[in-house]
Amino acid sequence: MIVVVGAGPAGIAAALRAQECGARVTVIDDNPNPGGQIWRGDDENSWVARFRSSGIPLLSSTRVVAVDVEARSLLVETDGVSGRLSWKKLVLATGSRELFLPFPGWTLPGVFGVGGLQALAKTGLPVAGKRIVLGGTGPLLLAVGAYLRQHGADVKLIAEQANIQSLAGFAPELLRHPRKVLQGASLQWAIAGTPYRTGCWIDSAEGVNKLERVTVRSGRDIWTEDCDYAGVAWGLTPNTELLESLGPEPEDVYVAGSGEVDLSFVEGEIAGLNAAGYPERTVLLAPKLEKARGFAAALATTFALRDELRHLAKPDTIVCRCEDVTYGELRKFTSFRAAKLQTRCGMGPCQGRICGPANEFLFGWETGTVRPPVFPAKIATLFSDAPLPADTTGQPDTKEITS
């Protein structure tokens, strides 16, 4: 059986392609609904609808905390149930999360990742009438700005750190993707009237116990914007922990996604075809892959983070918010390992998921030494040797699953 971890665009594509080839597939995702970061909650999305009607079992609200490559099993934890699920082929399509860079005040209540702010707004955080500043980089700023405005927020400023020359350089690549031109135009329309400044970023956030204002910088200009919320977007960082925990080149494990949506989808299709034993069919996807890679590469170049952002943190700025470790403490060290041993940086509940990528950006440190479990898990889960019950897996018979 093929097990796909992740029900975002990459996981959905992998599962559907593998099923088309006649393979038995099960998908696991730690969210209640399929769709991943971009399509979650969007039941009108045609791929989500196709996945839902495919009959492929989805173990939702279920998290993979460890992979045993030799035993070909996953250790999974779901509501009240934990156990092992066997696989013959494994597709890891675990997506990405937001990158957070420390700046003074970034830990104040009211400062969010821009994707997190949108997710909260979608799940009930009232934004109507709230004064919001968005800052950072990339198209997600526009998408979230448009969404917040549609829901009555007063989006005071969108501060894009890339400069106008970089954005202009993106135009030729964008023109190869007419659908994206239309999406971009509709976002521009939706945020019409909201100040959008390029070469501009949030320098610091201030307030007593909660956010009251941000200081914004553009060239030599520095000014403050009073606001209730700030959404920051410094880019994304891939969820590679499960993969890294497997050691080098594990057999029968395929990886897909975590990038821009079209690239994630085609990578998922390729992973699904390979896992199902039909690598020759991937040849037809080569042009689609090449086009999606071109777009993703252009995005990465256009929205590359500027050097000035490495110097936003002050000595007393928290970098590791789980263990309260400041920038001033960290800069005494020359490696993440040394910093970790002396300060406990990266050793809190998030296991360095937030501060690890920030440390890589700030100091150029390599931070990855992942050990299972890759997420905090119940002791009972860690000692669990039993296969998951058949009614949890959605498959007819657990014996078949483990065979």
Ligand SMILES: Cc1cc2nc3c(=O)[nH]c(=O)nc-3n(C[C@H](O)[C@H](O)[C@H](O)COP(=O)(O)OP(=O)(O)OC[C@H]3O[C@@H](n4cnc5c(N)ncnc54)[C@H](O)[C@@H]3O)c2cc1C
């Ligand atoms: C907060 C946020 C908002 C975004 N919004 C947009 C947007 O508006 N527009 C856009 O073009 N792109 C957006 N992106 C980029 C987006 O990630 C990609 O476009 C696309 O979703 C990538 O697809 P994917 O399948 O690779 O990953 P994802 O969509 O991230 O799907 C991966 C899935 O795997 C699950 N998962 C991860 N680890 C485990 C585990 N151990 N056990 C079980 N399940 C696991 C995750 O919860 C997730 O549901 C956003 C990214 C983030 C982080």
